[in-house]
Amino acid sequence: MVDQTVNVTLTEDTKQKPVAEQLEFGRVFTDHMFIMDYIEGKGWHNPRIVPYQPVTLDPAAIVFHYGQTVFEGLKAYVTKDGEARLFRPEKNMQRLNRSNERMCIPHLDEDVALNAIKQLVSLERDWIPTAPGTSLYIRPFIISTESYLGVAPSKTYQFLVILSPVGAYYKEGINPVKIAVEDEFVRAVKGGTGEAKTAGNYASSLKAQELVSDKGYAQVLWLDGLEKKYIEEVGSMNVFFKINGEVVTPALNGSILEGVTRNSVIRLLNHWDIPVAERKISMEEVYEAYEKGLLEEAFGAGTAAVISPIGELSWKGEQLIINDRVTGSVSKRLYDTLTGIQYGTEEDPFGWIEKVK
Template sequence: MTEQTIEINLSNNKKEKPNPDQLSFGKVFTDHMFTVSYSEGKGWHEPKVTPYQPITLDPASMVFHYGQTVFEGLKAYLANDGRILLFRPKKNLERLNLSNQRLCIPTIDEELVLSGLKKLLEVDKEWIPNAPGTSLYIRPFIIPTEAFLGVAPSNHYQFMIILSPVGSYYKEGINPVKIYVEDQYVRAVSGGTGKAKTGGNYAASLKAQEGATSRGFSQVLWLDGVEKKYIEEVGSMNIFFKINGEVVTPALNESILEGVTRNSVLQLLKYWEIPVSERKISIEEVFESYSKGLVEEAFGTGTAAVISPVGELSWRGENIVINNGETGTIAKKLYDTLTGIQKGDVTDYFDWTISVDVK
């Protein structure tokens, strides 16, 4: 793609910024957003930073009817020395285009998106919170905008990035959460859209999550969609177990999303020479290993929560308490290291962070 100039239109009506010590997740949005349009025959064009505003769509816009949408999630952090840091944004943009390919959406120039994101962060830099545990959540997404009720890929799309200052995703923070093992509903199946980050996967999860919440659990542990036997994800995160000294996570397949945090955790564990493997792991294996005293800890990994320790699992009426319901040593070390790298407080030996130059 030829280099495109990013137009910048600044807002005249600045919003009041929230108290950084009282932030929840995803409820407050900054003053500006980044957009790029797509038209068949013209490609992606008109990149611009504009005031955050509602969008107007025809009721027949395909986004409302067929779910041909993709999104991503990453964060910007304010380092103690004042730098704005992004954590592995190119991995997110690579995954965005993989999702695009699965949903028949035209791939977008990753360098253009990264340039637009940097411009957006430069404009809204004062929105990045600095309180402990806070960050600026970045939500890129694409919707089809063509007004057409035929079942086919759209010929017109809108790419957008919006920003939201956030606190901890779970109110428990780094403290262990209670998880319900779901064996009725499934999140995704092999051959479906499970490895793409698309809205339908999350809509499909809501019914099970509703049931888990009503039972007093924070999240759902998903099993495979065929045998309902093998562990896949926990909520919208990847899952890890430490069993008999080895850290185990489900191997990637067509129904598991390849998490950026998951990838980072695997690299850190190998760097620390902690035994780790990616393989099929059944829920029966976890409960049987627990009965033998071999399950040492468990945790979920994802952009929103970073590391979320699992303190309790419930499956078919049987509850197991992992590590006495306390945060495990590996989960804590991973959390401290990842958040330290993200904030610029821990040496980044992997060159994961990108510093955003602002004027």
């Protein structure tokens, strides 16, 4: 067993923290970062917190050429009483290892990784913004660092954690967005890497996103790669539809990311006795429900926006206007409850909160 004590080197040059109104997503980073190395035969070793600094790699490093990399995304929140906390972070660590498995990256001890995150967040405690809806975004990621141009798993890696104070995703609270159903490009297919949180999935999504942005849509809704018939995800969120009183979300099928917010939404709906189903759902079915006046709400669910209501869905030249472009009552209740639990204004009946000392 390699010594897992985290060596801490403090910066001598602290940065100025951004003012709350200027907070964006993922542009500003805190004073320190976490790094741990992996070498085949030795395992993960040398966990350390160091001043935020550039990564220096050989130009032949595998990550630059073959994209062998995984990442996670979660947030630290601060309550009115000044308590720092994470939301279900163990789910992110479990998913990180599932992604590692798919991408041939060595398993990471989930407790070691989570403790590293907590220690880093604790050190950067003053970087967690306090204005409503703001938080400290946490980005753990692993890169393949071996200098080798053969197509093979790397023999060396780095696990890094960086932190970014972020603003509210929607400055005026949640607001329904316009989404375009994508019927040319494909995000993922069964047997591919869709359920892993890995770079290539995001790289492949850029083109479709760029094309719909030009037409005024916030995100694309991805259909399955086989028949382009069944709904998968929206942008980088999971998606839910409320049809005739029942909330439906695509079942996990190997090409859909297993979102932590997705899981939390399902748990809350069950808790509230609102019918919820995980199953295959086609765009035809959504359209038919819409035609009959039964499509009551639609929303995306993910760490960044928490709940993102969909006000308009564009599909095959048709514009589906959902709930008069107003946030639906279930969407609103989910958003309020989830953010309430995260910021400590609501009870935490499921033990989802992990305090940071």
